[in-house]
Amino acid sequence: MADYKIEWKRSAVKELEKLPRQAVPRVVEAVRNLMSNPFPMGTRKLAGSEQSYRIRVGVYRILYSVYVDKLIIEIIRVKHRKDAYKR
Numbered sequence: 001m002a003d004y005k006i007e008w009k010r011s012a013v014k015e016l017e018k019l020p021r022q023a024v025p026r027v028v029e030a031v032r033n034l035m036s037n038p039f040p041m042g043t044r045k046l047a048g049s050e051q052s053y054r055i056r057v058g059v060y061r062i063l064y065s066v067y068v069d070k071l072i073i074e075i076i077r078v079k080h081r082k083d084a085y086k087r
Contacts, residue, residue, distance in 0.1 A: 003035045004066075008075045015078045023060060027078055030057045031064075034073050038066045052076070054084070061085075 008016075016027060033040065039053070046052040051065045061084035063077040077084060 002071055004038055004071045004073045006073050012075045012078050027057050038073055
């Protein structure tokens, strides 16, 4: 199986920069692991979307879309769990 390419939305990068310093390496490592396995154990599909998923990293959530045909994972949001699903 080929590795996926990770693309970050600009807003997700800004959210990542606002996280506490100790949480950033864990989040980045979780995203890096998505390259080889875009659906790790614990992944949940988001309701109302065909290609959006979320993974947990402690109290933070990483929301992402998987484009299987293009081998791309787009990181949409990186937020605390209480704010992750608000629009």
